[in-house]
Amino acid sequence: MKPAPFEYYVPRSLDEALALLAEHGYDAKPLAGGQSLVPAMNFRLAQPAVLVDLNNLADLAGIMADGEGGLRIGAMTRQRAVERSPLVAQRAPLLAETLPYIAHPQIRNRGTVGGSLAHNDPAAELPAVALALDARMRVRKQDGERVVAASDFFLGIFTTALEPDELLTEIVFPPLPPRSGVAFEEMARRHGDYALVGCAARVTLAENGKVSDSRLVFFSVGDGPVQAVAAAKTLRGQRPGPAAMRASAEAASQEIDPPSDIHASADFRRHLAQVLARRALTRAVDRASALR
Amino acid sequence: MTHSITITVNGQAYTRQVDARLLLSDFIRHELLLTGTHVGCEHGVCGACTVLFDGEPVRSCLMFAVQADGHAITTVEGLSSDPERLHPLQQAFWEAHGLQCGFCTPGFLMTLVPFLEANPTPSEAEVREAISGNLCRCTGYQHIVDAVLLAATRLNGD
Ligand SMILES: Cc1cc2nc3c(=O)[nH]c(=O)nc-3n(C[C@H](O)[C@H](O)[C@H](O)COP(=O)(O)OP(=O)(O)OC[C@H]3O[C@@H](n4cnc5c(N)ncnc54)[C@H](O)[C@@H]3O)c2cc1C
Ligand code: FES
Ligand code: FES
Numbered sequence: 001m002k003p004a005p006f007e008y009y010v011p012r013s014l015d016e017a018l019a020l021l022a023e024h025g026y027d028a029k030p031l032a033g034g035q036s037l038v039p040a041m042n043f044r045l046a047q048p049a050v051l052v053d054l055n056n057l058a059d060l061a062g063i064m065a066d067g068e069g070g071l072r073i074g075a076m077t078r079q080r081a082v083e084r085s086p087l088v089a090q091r092a093p094l095l096a097e098t099l100p101y102i103a104h105p106q107i108r109n110r111g112t113v114g115g116s117l118a119h120n121d122p123a124a125e126l127p128a129v130a131l132a133l134d135a136r137m138r139v140r141k142q143d144g145e146r147v148v149a150a151s152d153f154f155l156g157i158f159t160t161a162l163e164p165d166e167l168l169t170e171i172v173f174p175p176l177p178p179r180s181g182v183a184f185e186e187m188a189r190r191h192g193d194y195a196l197v198g199c200a201a202r203v204t205l206a207e208n209g210k211v212s213d214s215r216l217v218f219f220s221v222g223d224g225p226v227q228a229v230a231a232a233k234t235l236r237g238q239r240p241g242p243a244a245m246r247a248s249a250e251a252a253s254q255e256i257d258p259p260s261d262i263h264a265s266a267d268f269r270r271h272l273a274q275v276l277a278r279r280a281l282t283r284a285v286d287r288a289s290a291l292r
Numbered sequence: 293m294t295h296s297i298t299i300t301v302n303g304q305a306y307t308r309q310v311d312a313r314l315l316l317s318d319f320i321r322h323e324l325l326l327t328g329t330h331v332g333c334e335h336g337v338c339g340a341c342t343v344l345f346d347g348e349p350v351r352s353c354l355m356f357a358v359q360a361d362g363h364a365i366t367t368v369e370g371l372s373s374d375p376e377r378l379h380p381l382q383q384a385f386w387e388a389h390g391l392q393c394g395f396c397t398p399g400f401l402m403t404l405v406p407f408l409e410a411n412p413t414p415s416e417a418e419v420r421e422a423i424s425g426n427l428c429r430c431t432g433y434q435h436i437v438d439a440v441l442l443a444a445t446r447l448n449g450d
Binding site for chain 2: 001002003004005006007008010034035038039042043051053055080103104105106107109110190191192
């Protein structure tokens with residue numbers, strides 16, 4: 001239960017950090033909050049030869065307004081800071097609603113937004129929220145920057161579009177279209193545990209009150225955040241009454257293909273997905289309706 | 293490769309030469325011999341190793357000692373400066389039977405002291421949520437909750 005030896009660097013600037021990653025490639029790992037990486041190192045599931053500690057890069061932490069209604073969050077922003085931010089509550093209510101479900105306060109005091117997204121644990125909340133909100137990931141390496149849409153970022157279990165010499169530096173949350181409501185639901189055995197199933201919903205209403213766009217993103221049901229694309233589409237053009245939402249949630253639970261494991265059977269996960277999707281859609285619609 | 297670090301623990305500065313892979317929990321226990329901080333799981337689940345890092349509760353098993361260079365740590369030993377007088381929360385744990393074997397207790401205390409500072413009049417539900425990241429295999433939690441509510445009443449001077 002002790003980590004294997006490694007070389008430790010604590011760069012003072014982003015350029016220095018990127019140079020270290022360029023030099024050490026696959027041997028190196030960035031260290032953010034350490035709340036996923038250090039347990040893996042303690043178990044020796046991860047044995048990086050080099051750790052590049054990002055914790056002194058103050059420029060990578062911060063929460064800023066972005067244009068009209070958008071939000072930018074530095075990768076090294078602690079989850080706890082996001083949870084407590086009035087700006088996040090105002091501009092990304094889905095994120096604010098989700099944060100308290102991630103682990104425990106002691107973990108959120110260290111864990112970062114960027115670390116959770118870069119880790120892409122299939123049971124993690126933030127990748128699903130990032131996908132539901134069409135977040136954009138700013139990614140830097142020594143000789144350039146690129147912006148990756150959430151839909152292109154999460155590639156599979158613990159896998160993202162990040163290359164070993166790249167760092168996620170910032171996450172941009174664009175404003176939602178007018179008359180949009182969002183909601184988050186999850187079921188865990190104990191508060192703070194990884195969820196058995198979770199769901200983020202987003203609904204946009206047209207001026208006539210019918211659904212113009214809707215989104216359902218699940219987690220803990222596959223190898224990353226999973227969108228139920230077809231099921232969400234069934235709502236479009238409809239009045240979002242209880243029957244339509246129930247049908248969409250039911251379709252979503254059939255569209256996803258959850259695993260069976262020691263925590264829950266696939267059937268139980270499908271059942272939870274249906275219940276949680278219905279609840280999330282209902283609340284998202286209520287919120288969107290309140291904005292009409 | 294070793295690193296020279298200076299960490300302030302319970303108000304006192306310590307300078308040591310450490311390996312990068314030394315966990316903060318092991319630094320506290322083995323280098324400083326402050327064995328009040330307990331180690332249960334070493335993967336962030338049990339909460340026994342909770343200490344205050346610049347005033348905020350964190351898992352000391354999920355940080356390396358080098359990362360605490362230049363920072364301030366408070367351990368359970370730092371809760372009361374007078375060995376004859378417990379911190380009011382410790383006193384309440386004692387009186388309300390908030391512990392049996394006591395293995396989990398330092399982690400609970402270090403989680404709850406900042407919690408009570410931020411929320412001096414918590415509801416029972418809020419207390420239960422606050423301790424959701426700490427495991428206790430003895431008490432069944434009921435007496436821990438009682439102890440926190442007792443401490444809250446006393447700290448508020450009723
Ligand atoms: C007991 C416990 C319970 C938990 N419960 C939950 C839960 O319910 N839900 C949940 O989502 N999470 C949970 N977590 C995980 C926690 O949220 C982590 O904080 C998070 O997954 C990783 O963030 P981090 O900042 O700690 O990253 P680290 O652990 O430091 O890093 C994780 C990975 O991402 C890479 N990385 C980090 N930052 C960057 C970057 N900027 N650019 C490129 N790569 C980067 C690292 O190299 C590493 O591979 C739990 C953890 C513990 C210990
Ligand atoms: S020893 Fe650190 S959380 Fe269990
Ligand atoms: S008192 Fe024994 S583990 Fe809590």
